[in-house]
Amino acid sequence: MPQYAYLRVSSDSQxxxxxxxxxxxxxxxxxxxxxxxxxxxxxxxxxxxxxxLGELIEGMEVGDKLIFAEVSRIARSTLQVLEVLEVCMxxxxxxxxxxxxxxxxxxxxxxxxxxxxxxxxEIEREFISMRTKEALAARKKAGVTxxxxxxxxxxxxxxxxxxxxxxxxxxxxxxxxxAKLIDEAPSTLRDYxxxxxxxxxxxxxxx
Numbered sequence: 274m275p276q277y278a279y280l281r282v283s284s285d286s287q288x289x290x291x292x293x294x295x296x297x298x299x300x301x302x303x304x305x306x307x308x309x310x311x312x313x314x315x316x317x318x319x320x321x322x323x324x325x326l327g328e329l330i331e332g333m334e335v336g337d338k339l340i341f342a343e344v345s346r347i348a349r350s351t352l353q354v355l356e357v358l359e360v361c362m363x364x365x366x367x368x369x370x371x372x373x374x375x376x377x378x379x380x381x382x383x384x385x386x387x388x389x390x391x392x393x394x395e396i397e398r399e400f401i402s403m404r405t406k407e408a409l410a411a412r413k414k415a416g417v418t419x420x421x422x423x424x425x426x427x428x429x430x431x432x433x434x435x436x437x438x439x440x441x442x443x444x445x446x447x448x449x450x451x452a453k454l455i456d457e458a459p460s461t462l463r464d465y466x467x468x469x470x471x472x473x474x475x476x477x478x479x480x
């Protein structure tokens with residue numbers, strides 16, 4: 274099984290060296306060898322699935338190993354970190370985080386950890402949703418016109434989750450794991466994909 278070590282590269286070469294050192298030290302301790310390093314230059318505010326990390330995870334399969342130097346090197350925000358771990362768990366990828374000595378490898382402890390991470394991600398999404406609603410309420414109170422223009426397509430239940438759906442399907446996840454990640458029934462997701470004519474439908478229907 275392939276064993277990848279992900280390095281989030283900045284302009285500080287010493288930081289990259291420190292990441293490599295931490296990963297090598299950890300892997301020697303737990304017996305992981307023959308690492309293939311992936312260096313990802315992070316610029317601007319690109320989300321994780323738009324970077325090399327997204328491409329890497331998309332191509333990985335059940336049982337492949339992915340090692341990070343530490344949690345803060347996975348992504349730029351708490352929610353993105355949780356999303357990365359959620360997707361890896363859904364695809365059956367074994368994740369190791371050196372500094373925190375964390376292993377998400379299919380064991381019972383890992384499954385419990387994954388459940389907690391999933392709950393944390395959901396809580397974070399709820400906070401974001403709450404802040405968005407508060408901002409919209411403030412705009413409405415200020416007299417800003419809200420809502421869709423006349424003549425636009427009817428709103429469907431899963432429209433607020435469309436970005437998530439397209440992201441997960443685009444990464445190769447099928448309907449069932451995608452539905453699990455967005456907390457919806459597979460039949461509901463399948464119907465939404467067909468009604469919205471999403472490009473990833475052929476990928477999704479292979480599940």
